[in-house]
Amino acid sequence: MKRYEDLSPSLRCIMTPGPVEVDPRVLRAMSFPILGQFDPEFTSIMNETMEMLRELFATGNQWAYPVDGTSRSGIEAVMVSLIAPGDRVLIPIFGRFGHLLHEIAERCGAEVFVIEKTWGSVFEPGEVIAAMHSFKPNVVAMVHGETSTGRVQPLAEIGRACRELDALFIVDAVATIGGVPVETDAWMLDAVIGGTQKCLSVPSGMAPITYNERAEAKLLTRKRVERGLRTSEVQPGELSFVRSNYFDLSMLQDYWSPLRLNHHTEMTSMLYALREGLRLTLEEGLEERFARHVLNEKALVAGLTAMGLELYGDPSCKLTVVTCVIIPEGVDGESVRSMLLERFGIEIASSFGPLKGLIWRIGTMGFSCRENNVLRVLGALEATLLRHGVSLPCGLAVQAALDVYEANIR
Amino acid sequence: MKRYEDLSPSLRCIMTPGPVEVDPRVLRAMSFPILGQFDPEFTSIMNETMEMLRELFATGNQWAYPVDGTSRSGIEAVMVSLIAPGDRVLIPIFGRFGHLLHEIAERCGAEVFVIEKTWGSVFEPGEVIAAMHSFKPNVVAMVHGETSTGRVQPLAEIGRACRELDALFIVDAVATIGGVPVETDAWMLDAVIGGTQKCLSVPSGMAPITYNERAEAKLLTRKRVERGLRTSEVQPGELSFVRSNYFDLSMLQDYWSPLRLNHHTEMTSMLYALREGLRLTLEEGLEERFARHVLNEKALVAGLTAMGLELYGDPSCKLTVVTCVIIPEGVDGESVRSMLLERFGIEIASSFGPLKGLIWRIGTMGFSCRENNVLRVLGALEATLLRHGVSLPCGLAVQAALDVYEANIR
Structure with missing residues (x-):
């Protein structure tokens, strides 16, 4: 039998746009023995994490919790849950991760409208708003901080326009959350996805998200109770149901609510890490x-x-x-x-x-x-x-x- | 500002069907400082993990790697990648997690055929084979060990029948992998999903999977290169492309191959944990x-x-x-x-x-x-x-x- 050596990764000075070095306090948090997912001690850690995420996202939203996967999983969860097949989606692109949003929106079955900016710059808010008037999207999705080009997109005016034109505004703040101001409520962002392995300095593995009541209202029109847990055969969201079980936010929010409706098995050690990373962030x-x-x-x-x-x-x-x-x-x-x-x-x-x-x-x-x-x-x-x-x-x-x-x- | 206390979870004796207690060696592995995802030291850890997974799954398959999410993410990744909309899928159900397979197959847009067994028992292989003759499925998906009822389904005869009738056989071995024999090759299983937080005793957060060339062949007919990385506009898999970017195994395997084609940011600390859990398993x-x-x-x-x-x-x-x-x-x-x-x-x-x-x-x-x-x-x-x-x-x-x-x- 082949012998595999003890793990002993070299110490690195990581100066990339993520993943970056992790505070020893976060590393230590992951080494604590685990709790069961419905253990009251664990559900109280879940609740504390939600509270801290609300502060991080600068929001009064009820819903702020991590999706269990890498940052990309949070983006996909928000998009697949909020974009129904046939929805008109506007994606302003100014770097690689805008293309990812386009990619995911297409896979959601959306009718996608794209406007592109030369790499190295960002949009004037008026350019995006003009495109909204012309394409009349139900959803606008864009990146806040583009790590591919090192640019940051101002969002407040676009947020206001989305509210006025009744489009949901989805923002990928994976690169900015915890390092650059992200004002969910003040900028009228309807759904925001953050990353852990960048400015929060928690290892890759969770994707904190938040969304408001406008987003939730759309979610609930698509809701379907999981087979085996249903009480009736007729499902309200039967026609436009979410194409993913893992990423269906209407189910995830029931799991994160006091209902604790069983879905996945929450990632214990990653949640310990996220909680400690959030504590460090708010302490600072x-x-x-x-x-x-x-x-x-x-x-x-x-x-x-x-x-x-x-x-x-x-x-x-x-x-x-x-x-x-x-x-x-x-x-x-x-x-x-x-x-x-x-x-x-x-x-x-x-x-x-x-x-x-x-x-x-x-x-x-x-x-x-x-x-x-x-x-x-x-x-x-x-x-x-x-x-x-x-x-x-x-x-x-x-x-x-x-x-x-x-x-x-x- | 509210003060959040130091993490100090109680020590538990966890005798549930998962998540279960974690070996201190695995907990320690997660406390090591992280490496960048393309650091040669890290990619070699990825490769070693694939080698050990092949042993765990008792397979000569090239593809054996973790999906970055909880066990359910591995099930969805395999199903959404191997089930095209309109595919005929047979799901024999003998407990709660069979209903989950039904749920996911439906969300994949499959035509689903279900046979059910009273909870507390399992199928005679002949019953499943008879249903295959009558429904002529492209895919058969079933659970190996049902934690909801504590039953284990014999799979070898069904595997042989799937090969003869040219159906892909997907097996949920989340509860059994590492605790009960799972003979991927000998039983002719085309795709298998294992769990970490049960018999492997690694915290929830990754879903090891394996699949063979028959499964890969189907995958490749649906392949689509990610927007922003494409060289041409015409895509071979345009019609039946996978409805998820995060779970598209044709992209994940490019990331796990020497190509290292950028997809998500691999979960460093969880991979350290999985590697150590696999080492412990193979050492025993x-x-x-x-x-x-x-x-x-x-x-x-x-x-x-x-x-x-x-x-x-x-x-x-x-x-x-x-x-x-x-x-x-x-x-x-x-x-x-x-x-x-x-x-x-x-x-x-x-x-x-x-x-x-x-x-x-x-x-x-x-x-x-x-x-x-x-x-x-x-x-x-x-x-x-x-x-x-x-x-x-x-x-x-x-x-x-x-x-x-x-x-x-x-």
Whole structure:
């Protein structure tokens, strides 16, 4: 029999747009022995997690709970539950993850209308609103922070327009939640999906979502009680029922409600991790946390610029937590990334589609977003570029970042 | 701001049909710092996990990997990927989880044919084969071990018939994998779903699956490359494409293959846990592990019988890892369960649908399946029943179980 070794993953400095490093308190939470899913101690952990999620999403919504899967599972759960076959869905796309929303909406059987923006920029709210007037969608779905291009889309005006034109507004805030303000109620977002493995710094495995009464009303028109638990044969939602059992939010909310109607077996250890990640986030304070992300971005950008590197994309809509760097002419971007990982233990990200080979993406998210990591990645990148024959002004990058941190203390 | 306390779940003796107690080695594995999803150290952990899953499923299949979600996610992924709208699907039902397969098949848009067996028994293979001749299904889906009734369905003859009649055979082995033999290749199962939180004793959160070339061939006819990653507009599987992106196995297998085509962000900590749970299982040895489950069941049954309790269901098809006990006349089953949990720290399960209030279900699964737990539950159940005014022969239950263990040593 083949022998498999003890697990002993190397310690990494993870400066990608996720997954990122995890606070030791969250790692420890996962090592606690488990409780049964209907144990009163466990259901009280479920309830506390819902409370904390409401604060995180800045919402008074009743429904705020995690879907059991990676971030993508939360997106699919919201879309498959809120988009009925034949619904008119508008997807404004400004990067790779907008294409994912298009992909999922199509699989839901929607009539999809797409408007696209050149990668590296975002939409003027008026452009989206004009498209809404012309396509008359029932649902608008878009990304808040695009990690593929490092851009952030302003949402408040679009949210108001969706309310006025009676469209449901679904927002993918996977990359922003916990690192950048996401104002569910103030911006009139009807359903929001957050990610765990980015600014919350909880390992991938859960997708926190929230949705309001407008979204719930649509959900309930499609509701179907699970076979084996039904009391009658006639089902109100028979015609437009949700094509997924796992992702049917009308069933998930019954499981997360005091009814505790049996559905899946809740992921115990992941929920422990999420609860601890949320506690850390709320203990730090959301405003303080957003400010920390801004400060570290500022230091990183100062360092990269001092090194003579050029940033990608329209600066007016730069996403705080992802910095896209143009790979200097003649440099093999993948060779630089490998050297950073193998010699320095630092991971930065490559990129997708039209940007492949053209930019690196450096994340400053959650627990990874801290001074010593920023200084470390700047020093190592400088050394690695030198080793690749790039001529650059030595020593300035780390000094420029230190200047930013010191100015912040004064 | 509300203060949330440190996590400190009570230690439980979990004797339900899942989730069950987790080995400390698995809990520790989850506390290791994470790696990035494309870190070579991480992809090698993915590959090792696939190797170990092949052993677990007793298969030479290329594809054996976890779906990122609870057990139910694995069932839905296999069904939504292998059942096209309009497919003829036969579901033989002998308990609650057969109804779940029916539910999911319907949501996949299949034409579903159901045959039902009274709860507490299973099908004669000939009954299923006769139904296949009459309904001519493309797919047959059924449960191997029904935790709702504590029964196990023999599968080999049905598997052979599916091969002869050219139907795909999908098997839900969530409750049996790692505790009861599951012979994927020998029984000609085309796709099998296992569970983590039962006999593997890994926390809920992943669903290991395997499928063979027959299943893959069907999958590939439905394949669609994700928008944003496509090279051409015409898609071969355009007509019968899979209605889910998250659960599309043709995409998941590209992610688990050396291609590593980006899909979701793999659940790092859960994969660490699964790898460690598989290591523990293979170190113990599958045959030895199955024998341990048989021994502990024997001791539990001896103890319950000595206490004068009656078991539910046809003994010829009893599932080793779940023992269903008829609640004695006049006893409030829920009051007994609460007392066991609150005073003794022991959890046993209630039951679903037609059995609600009539039986308790006691699991002997994975890490929970050990002598000291069996003795503990017998002693505590006796004391609790006495406290509820049941007259029973005192002291015999634990002695009867000890007799079984001692006879096994001799």
